[in-house]
Amino acid sequence: MKPVAAGEALPSQPKIRWKASGPAMCNRDGMVDMGGTIHVVRQDDGRYTVKYAGKVRATDLDDIETAKQWTRDHVAAWVEEAAAARKAQEESLARKNAEYAAHQERRKKVARELQELGVLARAVPGLIVLDTYVAEDLAERLRDERARREAQ
Structure with a gap:
């Protein structure tokens, strides 16, 4: 070559x-x-x-x-x-953003309801943060409820 x-x-x-x-x-x-x-x-x-x-x-x-x-x-x-x-991609992104905003608004609403009940809670993107004592109490109640259901 x-x-x-x-x-x-x-x-x-x-x-x-x-x-x-x-x-x-x-x-x-x-x-x-x-x-x-x-x-x-x-x-x-x-x-x-x-x-x-x-x-x-x-x-x-x-x-x-x-x-x-x-x-x-x-x-x-x-x-x-x-x-x-590009239009389909933008519509998909707008739909995902709207869904995310709706979920975040739902978390904020639940956090407000918990705060009105005297629970230390706050909404952050993706989750609701609870006070450690509240979380421990909730875990204990859920364990008791599960044990009660299994006993029936």
Whole structure:
């Protein structure tokens, strides 16, 4: 195998013939951050392949101009696909945040009720903290209740 000069591709490696990139591409809804690069790659057989976002989007295109035009015709669909995925992700995150807030509000409510009964308790994210003596008393009551149920 002969040495390869700097900047040359090995014969088996595809050669990128056209590259389009940018921080954002526009669709009907406004700017959507794509953050990607479109690669039109010449294969060993002389045909062209279009790659974007880790996926091969088209294969066996005849020439570079056909590949460029195909890319221009389809980029709006990729933007919409990315926007739909981002919207679904944002909705999922909003739903999870709402569920978390509801659970935290429930913990605060229980802690307030315990405080009204004279129990030292406070709500922290994820749990309700009880005074040691209250927790020991609660554990003892639960053990007694379990023993009483098992005896029946």
